[in-house]
Amino acid sequence: DQQVKQNSPSLSVQEGRISILNCDYTNSMFDYFLWYKKYPAEGPTFLISISSIKDKNEDGRFTVFLNKSAKHLSLHIVPSQPGDSAVYFCAATPGYQKVTFGTGTKLQVIP
Amino acid sequence: GAGVSQSPSNKVTEKGKDVELRCDPISGHTALYWYRQSLGQGLEFLIYFQGNSAPDKSGLPSDRFSAERTGGSVSTLTIQRTQQEDSAVYLCASSLAGTVSYNEQFFGPGTRLTVL
Numbered sequence: 001d002q003q004v005k006q007n008s009p010s011l012s013v014q015e016g017r018i019s020i021l022n023c024d025y026t027n028s029m030f031d032y033f034l035w036y037k038k039y040p041a042e043g044p045t046f047l048i049s050i051s052s053i054k055d056k057n058e059d060g061r062f063t064v065f066l067n068k069s070a071k072h073l074s075l076h077i078v079p080s081q082p083g084d085s086a087v088y089f090c091a092a093t094p095g096y097q098k099v100t101f102g103t104g105t106k107l108q109v110i111p
Numbered sequence: 112g113a114g115v116s117q118s119p120s121n122k123v124t125e126k127g128k129d130v131e132l133r134c135d136p137i138s139g140h141t142a143l144y145w146y147r148q149s150l151g152q153g154l155e156f157l158i159y160f161q162g163n164s165a166p167d168k169s170g171l172p173s174d175r176f177s178a179e180r181t182g183g184s185v186s187t188l189t190i191q192r193t194q195q196e197d198s199a200v201y202l203c204a205s206s207l208a209g210t211v212s213y214n215e216q217f218f219g220p221g222t223r224l225t226v227l
Contacts, residue, residue, distance in 0.1 A: 004153070036218075043115070043202055043218025044154070089154065098167055099216065101146075101154035 003027045004092050006102035014110050019077040021105050023090030026071065030092035034099070035064060035075050038087045047088070048075070080109045113138060115219035117203050123225045124193055132188045132222045136205030143186050144206075144216060145178060149199040160186060161208065193226045200224070 005024045013019045021035075031052035036044035050057040050064045050073065057064050063076045077084055090102040116135045124130050136143050145157040156170040160180045171177070175194075180186040190197055200223050204216040 002153075006153075041220065043204070043220050045218065046215050091154075098156060098159060099144075100156065103151070103153040 002103070003030075004090055004100050004102040006090050006105050008105050009103070010106040010108070012108045012110060013080045015082055016079045019075075019080045019084065019107055019109070021075040021077075021088050021090070021107065023073050023075075023102055024071060025073075025090075025092050027092070027094070027100070028071070029094040030100075031095050032093045033064070033066060033073050034091045034093075035062075036089040036091060036101075038089060038104070044089055077107075080107075082109045082111050085109045115203055115205050115217055117201075117219040117222050119222060120220065121223045121225075123227065125227050126195060127192055129189065129191045130193055130224065132190075132201050132203075132224070134186045134188070134203030134205075134219060136184060136186070136203070137217055138184075139207070140205035140217070141183060141208045142206045142214070142216075143180060144204045145186070145188050146202045146204065147199040148202060148221075149196075154202065157188070190224075193224075195226045198224055198226045 034049040035047040037047045038044040066073045087104040087106045089104045091099045093099045118133045143160040146154040159167040175191045178188045200221040202221045204218045206214040206216045
């Protein structure tokens with residue numbers, strides 16, 4: 001049972017445009033959500049997070065939106081840059097350390 | 112700076128052999144995690160250590176898998192009698208203590224295990 005779902009395995013976006021990566025979850029106990037970025041042959045690195053008490057968190061070019069009623073979150077990257085090309089993992093936790101990850105979305109930013 | 116390190120980076124073994132994967136966490140991080148990523152899959156949680164004890168072993172897929180942590184630092188994940196379905200990238204992460212609230216997990220580069 002996949003509790004965190006990323007239904008788009010890949011996404012291609014032109015440089016300078018907005019990238020939108022989507023994530024759905026099923027476990028209503030999740031109250032903290034994260035996005036990790038992974039380059040080939042490297043471990044994932046933390047990108048941005050959001051608590052369930054918020055609906056938006058922004059950090060530079062990255063914004064995460066949370067819609068609790070729809071159990072949906074999204075990561076917006078604007079403007080997209082070629083260096084953003086990576087696999088992005090959505091993750092969720094009920095507030096402590098056991099984190100459930102999605103299957104990832106491979107983003108390609110085309111120069 | 113010293114991040115999370117894992118060894119070996121690649122391991123090729125024959126079906127039925129035992130393997131040991133090592134993780135050196137960031138100094139001072141009391142929590143340590145093992146995940147694996149099979150082809151086309153997300154990161155699958157295996158086990159979590161707080162200090163030397165493992166309060167959550169729920170992700171270990173079978174009794175062929177075991178892990179230990181000594182001195183609150185280095186951890187070893189052991190897979191006995193490896194099977195081809197064990198082929199995956201095994202990732203280790205560490206964080207500050209995390210029994211109450213979430214603390215960011217820092218990942219190592221992973222060990223790519225191939226079972227022939």
